[in-house]
Amino acid sequence: MGEILVKEKEIVAPGDVLASGMDYIPTDGAFRDGENIVSSLLGLVYIKGRLIKVLPLNGVYIPKKDDVVIGRVSDMTYSSWFVDVGYAYDAVLSLKDASSDYIERGADLTTYFNIDDFIIAKVLKVNKSMAIDLTMKGPGLRKITRGTVITITPQKVPRVVGKMGSMVSLIKENTGCQIVAGQNGRIWINGTVPDMERLAVKAIKFIEQNAHKSGLTEMVKTMLSKEAKK
Incomplete structure (x- = not known):
């Protein structure tokens, strides 16, 4: 036993x-x-x-209503999906919140989201027992079908984003990548050029490691410039 x-x-x-x-x-x-x-x-x-x-x-993520998160589908039932968002317990994505289209009960849910798929979702509700409901209804919310998902400490996400989105915009401009930073510490990077996608990942990891330092924006600019010349 x-x-x-x-x-x-x-x-x-x-x-x-x-x-x-x-x-x-x-x-x-x-x-x-x-x-x-x-x-x-x-x-x-x-x-x-x-x-x-x-x-x-x-690095504990504490979910809040309206957080945009990147989750991994961990399980499913006939009427919902369970999604790992980096919290102690999986979040739930119900049929009615999974799509703007009507999904019939009994439909093959794997045609929408399958186990191990990554999704960009929003926290719809967190109840007193910290059960989390997600929604896929909203601009930018989607299933991730390409690119790379990395994980950083959730508390470092604001430094990656920067004031008014300045830091993440700097990385996008220098790499040409799409980037979505989930408030749960998962970040999606999608680039048309593999080397640029890797550079974006490196820049984000650099920010995470140096988040406590002042003058970080200039440090990131210098790092991106040097790496781009290699």
Whole structure:
């Protein structure tokens, strides 16, 4: 018999044993070591059925109404999709909020969104128990069919976007890429030239690593200029 050795939302450190036995499955931030499930980082424990995950303390996304997020479809039922948005619990996208078109019950939902598809969605509602409802109805909300999705610390997203969108505009102008920054820390980059797409990714990671520094805009301009000349 497996046994949970920690409490829900308990703070754990790398190497802490979260559960013993083979009844539980490690996911994000955890791994199996023989008979035990062990934390790989400093964070908060979340348990959903047999699944155990650890979310990093410095990167926990707290969903809010009207947030634009980039999510990954993790499961589906006959009437909805479950979407991983980087929070402890999956968000729900219902049939009525998935499309402006009418979707009949019993329709093949995989023709709209399949497991592991990425989508750009908006948080429609967050209730008191932090259950999240999403919508795909709105400008720019879509299924992602090309490009790259990367993940950064959610708290660094405002630095990537910049004042009035200035920083993300700088990257777009220098790379020719489409960029959508989800408030949950996932960012979609789509470029027609692979090298420019990689440069945009590098610039965003550079901003994340140097977000605490002043004069960041000039640093990014210099980095983009040097990389473009290579």
